[in-house]
Amino acid sequence: MYKKLTSFFAAIAIILCFAGCGSDHAPNYTLVFQSDFGLKDGAVSAMKGVASGVSKEIRIYDVTHEIPAYNIWEASFRLVQTAPYWPAGTVFVSVVDPGVGTERKSVVLLTETGHYFVTPDNGTLTLVAEQMGIKEVREIDEVTNRRKNSEESYTFHGRDVYAFTGARLASRAISFVEVGSKLPAEVVKIPYQKARFENGHVLGSIPILDIQYGNVWTNIDRKLFDNLKLKVGDDINVQVSKGDSGVFKGKVRYVNTFGDVPEGKSVGYFNSLLQFSLGINMGNFSQKYGVGSGNDWRIELTR
Structure with a gap:
């Protein structure tokens, strides 16, 4: 009887394993x-x-x-x-x-x-x-x-x-x-411009806006940005364009957070996804400068 019960529970364990193993x-x-x-x-x-x-x-x-x-x-x-x-x-x-x-x-x-x-x-x-x-x-x-x-x-x-x-x-x-x-292990993909470092310039795109506040989010991560060898508090030269048309050109202060500059001043910072972004302390960068998002929007950063 003991052997039968042992075999029974072993079989149950195997069944449960097939049902649950790899159930992450x-x-x-x-x-x-x-x-x-x-x-x-x-x-x-x-x-x-x-x-x-x-x-x-x-x-x-x-x-x-x-x-x-x-x-x-x-x-x-x-x-x-x-x-x-x-x-x-x-x-x-x-x-x-x-x-x-x-x-x-x-x-x-x-x-x-x-x-x-x-x-x-x-x-x-x-x-x-x-x-x-x-x-x-x-x-x-x-x-x-x-x-x-x-x-x-x-x-x-x-x-x-x-x-x-x-x-x-x-x-x-x-x-x-x-x-x-x-x-097949593939899906339809939308082509887009990936960020890169080239001849002292960091080039990227603007995939999305932080809509509520008008901040401009790019696809430039910290590793790429660090090629510029900038420190927090330095100014960054920024150019934003849509296709072949320039939309914004100027300097922004590289900061950790908005409160590091006076109200109304533009900043460059890393957002919650650790991607370089543009904003204005208590303002709307996108609205002020007419910046949008999508595959035809480009950004260039230099020292």
Whole structure:
């Protein structure tokens, strides 16, 4: 009898191991939404309603729903700005989908860090794939992973496909394998200018603005910046351009924080993502100088 019980419990242990071993990447009942829908109508609420209908155990949060309409690049940045601070197993649903209803693929990306991203494969995953790594990509099977009786709806995949699939994955109603067929470990990427040091100049781009305060965030990290051999308190020569047109040219003080200079004075500093940024103490740099963001915006720093 003892041997039989021992064999029984050993078998159970093996089964549990297959179910749980390597479960660092298992979904953790947390679902985080992002979109360009805004909050003026019921679109976001509808997505959350679908998710809640799948499982009441899911914890639902938001990145933002204020991505500018159709701005896939900004969606990509906001995901990588946020996702690393969430636990492995978190499921993100990002819906910025100007090609809704077309042939673009609907996918779920599992990153090397153990995070899941449910989204159209239209460039939204550019920075997440680059910085968090691609472990596996699966195409959503819309025959099985689609809200019931939504087959005739072609323009709200955020509700009918992405929220539904994300909730099923987050709640473990389906496994990652059950999302759909495995795809090559690659995603659609938006080309952009990477930062570099060249002939005594640090060259970069302006991927995003710190919208609330008008600070200008660049893709220049501290390692590149240190090539200029500047100390805190030094002035930096800055040029900002859009395409071939100059927008700003001048000196800014390199500081640790805004209060290191008088009110109204421009500064260069490292933001919370440790990327070089421009701002004004108690002011709005972007608005004052007409600086925007995107792949055609460039910045150059020199001593």
